[in-house]
Structures are given as C-alpha cells and as structure tokens.
Amino acid sequence: MDHQAKGTKKGRAALKADEAKVDLIAVVVAVNDSEPCLLTIGNADTLPSGPYALEHRSLQSGLRGWVEQQTGHPLGYIEQLYTFADRDRIGAERQERAISISYLALTRKEQATGSANCGWRSWYEYFPWEDHRSGTPVVLDILRPRLIEWAEGASDATTRRERRQRAAIAFGFDDRNWNEELTLQRYELLYESALIEEAGGGGDIAPAAVSGKAMIADHRRILATGIARLRSKIKYRPVVFELMRPSFTLLQLQRTVEALAGRLINKPNFRRLVEQQELVEETGETSLETGGRPAKLYRFRHAVLDDRAVAGTKLPLARA
C-alpha cells in the first residue's frame, strides 16, 4: 500500500485498491395521533436504504430516490446523522469495505402516495423504555434488576462501579432525572449487557415486550441515533413544524413535541414559549374538534426560518 505521494487530493486518483461500497439509509419520522412513527419497508423492521449510485446527483438526492422508490413517499426535511463503517458487512471471503451514511427525515404520514411494500410503526415498539409520557414505563422495572446484575457481574471492582454509574445516568436510577436525549447510550448499554436480541444470543435476553422489537442488522442502532438527534434538535431549532399539518392547534403542537420527547410538558409554559418566540401566527379560524372550548388554529411563521434561521429558536423541555 502506497502511503506516500499524497496530501494533495489530486495525487490520489492513481490509487485504485481502496474503494468501498456506500449505502444511504434513512430514518423517516412522522407523528400521527400523538404517536411518533417510523417508515419501514418489507415485512417491517427494515429502514429504507440503497447504494449510492452513479446516477445520483448528490448524497441527499440519492437518498430521496431510494426512499421514494421503496415507499412512494417523497421526503421534505433531511439531515445527515452519522457515517460508519459496518464491520458486520465486511465480507470475510471478499476483501471489501462497506460504508453507511445515515439520514434523518421528517414528513407527514398523509403525504404518502400509498406505495405497496412499506408501513408505519410507532418507534416505541422498538424502544418501549423510551416513552415516559404516562410515567416511568413498567418495562424499566424489569430492565433495572437485569442491568444491575450485569453491572455486578464484572470481574473487577472498577468496572463494576463504572457500569453501575453508566446505567444509573442513562436510565435515571437512584433518584436521577430521566434524560430523554440519552436514547443511544441506553441502547448501547442494553446491547453491551446482552439484554436485547441484536446482542448476539449469548446473553439472557429479556422478553420481546420488554426489550422491544429488533431490527435488521444495525438498523435499531441507527434509529436510536435518529431519535436522540431529533430529541435534542427540537429544543433549539423549529423542526417540529415539518411534522405538523399546515394549520394546527397549540395543543396538537404540544402533543407532537411530547410524542417525540417521550415526556409531558407543562401546558401554559409551552404556550408562553411558543408565542413569545413568535414561531406561529393565528390563521383566524378555530377548531371545534376538541370537545371543549374551540381552539384557535395557528400556522407556522415561515419567516422565522430566514429570521432566526440559525439563531436561537427553542422549545421548552429544558431541565427536568
């Protein structure tokens, strides 16, 4: 392998050996009836994906192409998540590398042109321990002792202490607060402790209703990355509106945020923040569909996308 004669990009065109397959893979999210949903293909449990090909004008357009072809669903908002070399997919027989570039996409369910081989599933089917909207989920009562057991199973005391602490922080044990952004860390802990299916069998896997549905290959890990990113992002960038209909009530908006965050928000405070940041404006109409006093309808002030564009727009969910 010639490692010299490089440093400028041009010099490298000569090398031919080091090529890799590049996959594009999408976490497509929508929220329906206060339930955060994930777009899957085939017999579910698989994210839309496909190879980055010659005819693609860019990474993003390649991703859009694959998702639209596999699900019939056009994508709006897209953001890159992470790129990783997939060790599982390195063919032992054939020397080749595989790279996956993952993206997060936000849409609305109705936009689907109803293509065949795909469907929407609540992401909490894959992560039952992530939904704290009705208080701490019961599955945590089962996972906690298992995690403790795993921590205590380490050979040396240092590792034991470290494992205990990691679990306590990620899952909010010992009177710590639940931090909804730690979705990926939680997944990794459950993977390490072999409490979920992907971990490869050896361990003492918890029942499916507790450990959640598994996904193909590393897709559940990618989903965890997407959830974590989205939960973090809604706090400082007005991306929720990508998931809303053109007009909506403030409570619908709140329910959507709560669905994503997996926790409840104080109503008056939520309204105050939304209004004082001028994220929305009244349409003038009202909705009677709520059962009580009619709710005003609002629309997103698209001006803020230019305005505050990259500045400090933030939704609540600050500290617990």
Place this chain on the structure above:
Amino acid sequence: MDHQAKGTKKGRAALKADEAKVDLIAVVVAVNDSEPCLLTIGNADTLPSGPYALEHRSLQSGLRGWVEQQTGHPLGYIEQLYTFADRDRIGAERQERAISISYLALTRKEQATGSANCGWRSWYEYFPWEDHRSGTPVVLDILRPRLIEWAEGASDATTRRERRQRAAIAFGFDDRNWNEELTLQRYELLYESALIEEAGGGGDIAPAAVSGKAMIADHRRILATGIARLRSKIKYRPVVFELMRPSFTLLQLQRTVEALAGRLINKPNFRRLVEQQELVEETGETSLETGGRPAKLYRFRHAVLDDRAVAGTKLPLARA
C-alpha cells in the same frame, strides 16, 4: 442499474458497479498562547487526510493513522464532523465517486513529536472576520459594503431581501448580535458572493488580508464546519479540557475558551459557572507567572466525564 432485489442488506453484495473512493480528513485543533491553531501539512493550507484503506480497523483508526504518519502527531479526542460527496473530484473522464468523511480532533501542541512536513497556523489566518476578541474586526468594514452590494445585485426583489437578511443575520449587521456559531453560514455567504478565492475567480475578490488565506480544494469549508461545531460544543460538553495542560489557572482556561469562541467572556461569571459545575478541582499549587497575585492551579475533574458524561455540562457564552 438494478434497483430491485434489495431492502435487506445481504441482497446487495452482488452489485459491484457502485463503489466509491473514501477519504478521511482531519481538522486538528490546539490552542497555544490564546491562539486557536490548526494542524496543516505540506506547504500549509492543506488538512491531513488519506484514503480509507483495507488495513484500517475502523474509520477512526484510519484517520489516526494518516494524521500520525503525515504529522507525527498522535490524536486524542476525535469526533465525526460530516460526510459529503465531493463533486469537484468526480473525474469527468473516469466515472467514479469520491466520498469525504471529515473529523474534528483536539490535542495540545506539545504532544507533537515534531515531524517534518507539517505546521500549526492560527485559524484566524483563514477566517480574519471570525475573531471578535478585540471588538469587531476591521475586515468587516470592508466586507460589509461588498456583501450589501452583492445582495443588491440580485435580479428580483425577493432575492435581494433574502440576501440582505441572510447577510445581516450571519454577520450581525443592523444592530443584530454577533453569533459566533455561524462560521459556516458566513463562509457560505462569502463563497456565494464570490468574495473569497475558492469561489472561482469570476467575482471581485477582496484582498487576501481581508478574505483570509485560501486552502486546497474544499478544506477551508471543512475547517469552517469544524470551527462551528467546536464553538457550539464547548457550551454544553466539557471538551475544552482536551486542549489544556494537566494543570492550569482559571484565566488560562478562560483564554482558551475565548480563543475558540472568538469573543471575550466576563471573568467573574466564567469562574462562577466553572466552579458551580464542579468541572475542576484545585491542585493545591499556585502559579506566579501571571505578574500579579498568584493564581491557583486547577485540574480537570475527570469524574465529570462519567458523572455528567452526556448530561448538561455547559460553559458560558450564552446569549449576547
């Protein structure tokens, strides 16, 4: 091109056409004497980089290998920045794709084993308009009218208004606050308005002292991405300590943060925040090298890496 028969990852091993060259590229940062420095190779203006090769165990280890080989500098903290398909590098003659995966790395200058073909440069040589530690830099007085001119040069009124607003937000015109995190947006505006060298000549390029040093290919853009990410990250994750010596005074810490952020911080408030978050602990020693009253020396409390690990550690620099 066969777009069917996929969806599961396995099905794709058969495809052979769509391979791509994968490059790893590093933005290596250190802070010396209150100056944020970038590690470059060759006759400078080039970031360390190299192809992802078969013998690399992972993307990160590949990156470490290339940087160490090209600069003799071992890397500590590493974080992925962004992956992009480089359109400039798509050979028109030969049909092939090139992917670049960029990383941000933090170290200290002293760790260099002093290898040959590399050096450190202040990143403000490339971005003179980004350093606001001594007030608004004079180069902005030259760039502002040029940007306005560019905005007004648009054909239709809507584009003009949009351009004016983007420039005003990014650069803090019209009594807006300077937002140090918008480094990438500023670079993109200067690129679009052809005020910098990379933009391809056509435009009315500002003098080098104003527009900053150019870099090879898209490296200055990658650097802008790295700066933006780092400026954002120091506010909620204790990464600054990667850049500090084992023991340091609080003022040294503050100067380092200021160097990165390109703006000054209020001293007592900085100290309050650092202390109340228990990010540091006293070593018991003091430093006399400051000219005035001796300063206590502190060390980073590595416990917080477990502790707050992913939670809410934040440094000041909140709103202006």
Place this chain on the structure above:
DNA sequence: TCCCCTTATTGTCAGATCGAATATAATCGG
C-alpha cells in the same frame, strides 16, 4: 519599608427566565 501596579478572588444586585399553580372564557350535551 512603603506605595503602586497588576492580577486573582469574592460578593452584590437588578433583570430575565422558568416551573408550577390559579383564574377566566367558550363550547357542547343534557
């Protein structure tokens, strides 16, 4: 030795923000 200059360290105070709880308004169904 004493004064002054420099920097470190501690303390104060008003305004903004945040979380929680309360009060009032507008529909619907009997």
Place this chain on the structure above:
DNA sequence: CCGATTATATTCGATCTGACAATAAGGGGA
C-alpha cells in the same frame, strides 16, 4: 340553564444571568 370539558390568560416565587464593584495577594521601584 347547568355542568362538564377544554382553551386561554395571569400570577408568583425560585433560579439563573449579566454587569459591576470590592477586596486580597503578589512583584517592583522609590
């Protein structure tokens, strides 16, 4: 017309933040 239900508006105290001021501890020169 009443009460159940939900929407909307207001209030209050705790906390956080930003700006400023005051005190402490060295060194250097008169």
